[in-house]
Amino acid sequence: MAAIFDMDGLLLDTEPLWGESMLQVATHYQVPIGADFFKHTTGLRIYEVTEYWQEKFPWPGNATSQQLAEDILDDIIARSKSHGGIMPGALELLQWLQSKDIKTGLATSSPTRMLQELITHFGLNEYFHTLTSADTALFGKPHPEVYLQCAHALNVSAWNCIALEDSVNGMISAKAARMKVVVVPEEHRFNDPKFGLADVKLHSLEDFDESLWFSLQ
Numbered sequence: 001m002a003a004i005f006d007m008d009g010l011l012l013d014t015e016p017l018w019g020e021s022m023l024q025v026a027t028h029y030q031v032p033i034g035a036d037f038f039k040h041t042t043g044l045r046i047y048e049v050t051e052y053w054q055e056k057f058p059w060p061g062n063a064t065s066q067q068l069a070e071d072i073l074d075d076i077i078a079r080s081k082s083h084g085g086i087m088p089g090a091l092e093l094l095q096w097l098q099s100k101d102i103k104t105g106l107a108t109s110s111p112t113r114m115l116q117e118l119i120t121h122f123g124l125n126e127y128f129h130t131l132t133s134a135d136t137a138l139f140g141k142p143h144p145e146v147y148l149q150c151a152h153a154l155n156v157s158a159w160n161c162i163a164l165e166d167s168v169n170g171m172i173s174a175k176a177a178r179m180k181v182v183v184v185p186e187e188h189r190f191n192d193p194k195f196g197l198a199d200v201k202l203h204s205l206e207d208f209d210e211s212l213w214f215s216l217q
Helices: 015-028 035-041 046-056 065-083 090-099 112-121 145-154 168-176 193-197 210-215
Strands: 002-005 103-108 130-133 161-165 180-183
Touching: 002 145, 015 035, 015 065, 035 046, 046 065, 065 112, 090 103, 103 112, 103 145, 112 130, 130 145, 145 161, 145 168, 161 168, 168 180, 168 193
Parallel strands: 002 103, 002 161, 103 130, 161 180
Antiparallel strands: none
8 A cells, every 4th residue: 555645724724724715916917816716726737727817817917927936936935944844643653654664755736846845844755655646637626637646656556545635636636536535624625515525624643553554555
């Protein structure tokens, strides 16, 4: 069996920072949206988000959607380093997996340069056998491609992987790849019936223990 982690909101406490970065860049470029518009792009990769903005909410000037995406990435990486952190229980779980010689991967919708910078910044490289970003995939989550790529890189069959996620789209992505899924939703969404597709639902990774791991095999 192998374990595959999502990054934003599951491994690292970076999920709320995305909205701050997107709003700052949108304001700077005079994109006519507010924070309430972010719900229209939930689950899209950042380059898809800014393409959506350009199509639906065009801004003055000659800045491209690519430029806005890169500016958002610069900002979110800086914010994550200064204000983000490792989610409770995540490091302990990674250490336990390492002690048991369990293959461990990461499958995220965040771009590769953000993934690499933050995993290095928080000193987590040693715990992962492979790091996979959806920006190398044709489709992002909830499509299963990024999870299938990660399982392939680990040389483990997808059905022998346990995915750890915090979002509905991520859960769907992993289940579509035929993986077992443990979800750790935001507390205010814990009782959302959409998470009923998961095999296990936890309040925190601190609740993940050895008996749970073996019960999923």
